[in-house]
Amino acid sequence: MKKVIKSKLCCHSVDKTRCIECYLMGIPCSSICIHTRQKYHCKECKILGLGGKNICEHDRRRTDCKECKQNGTGGVSICDHFKNKYYCKICKILGIGGKGLCNHYINKSMCSKCKNKKIAN
Numbered sequence: 344m345k346k347v348i349k350s351k352l353c354c355h356s357v358d359k360t361r362c363i364e365c366y367l368m369g370i371p372c373s374s375i376c377i378h379t380r381q382k383y384h385c386k387e388c389k390i391l392g393l394g395g396k397n398i399c400e401h402d403r404r405r406t407d408c409k410e411c412k413q414n415g416t417g418g419v420s421i422c423d424h425f426k427n428k429y430y431c432k433i434c435k436i437l438g439i440g441g442k443g444l445c446n447h448y449i450n451k452s453m454c455s456k457c458k459n460k461k462i463a464n
């Protein structure tokens with residue numbers, strides 16, 4: 344058995360670049376901002392111009408923002424039906440998305456029918 348490569352994880356078994364505890368201990372974490380948040384998702388950093396790249400002008404995650412999709416500046420996770428691409432039934436039917444849904448059009452991880460199948464196998 345090979346040992347898991349542990350160099351990516353810190354002593355708290357968290358991704359080194361994202362560990363808030365390490366940051367508080369004075370170990371630099373490239374993804375943590377001065378507000379001890381994930382830099383890309385920090386609204387305060389966005390206001391200061393230091394980060395918050397994933398936050399749009401509507402205070403949402405840019406990739407998930409419907410308004411950003413409408414004005415063409417984001418919303419890559421949103422489909423043409425203004426749903427999350429990954430969980431859009433119409434997209435699944437059209438074969439262009441809905442990968443998060445099972446054949447019963449239910450969230451894969453939530454579908455009891457699929458779970459039963461797995462146990463049966």
Ligand SMILES: [Zn+2]
Pocket residue numbers: 353354355356357362363364365366
């Ligand atoms: Zn840590």
Ligand SMILES: [Zn+2]
Pocket residue numbers: 376377378379380382385386387388389394
């Ligand atoms: Zn911040």
Ligand SMILES: [Zn+2]
Pocket residue numbers: 399400401402403405408409410411412417
């Ligand atoms: Zn937006």
Ligand SMILES: [Zn+2]
Pocket residue numbers: 422423424425426428431432433434435440
């Ligand atoms: Zn869709």
Ligand SMILES: [Zn+2]
Pocket residue numbers: 445446447448449454455456457458
């Ligand atoms: Zn299912």
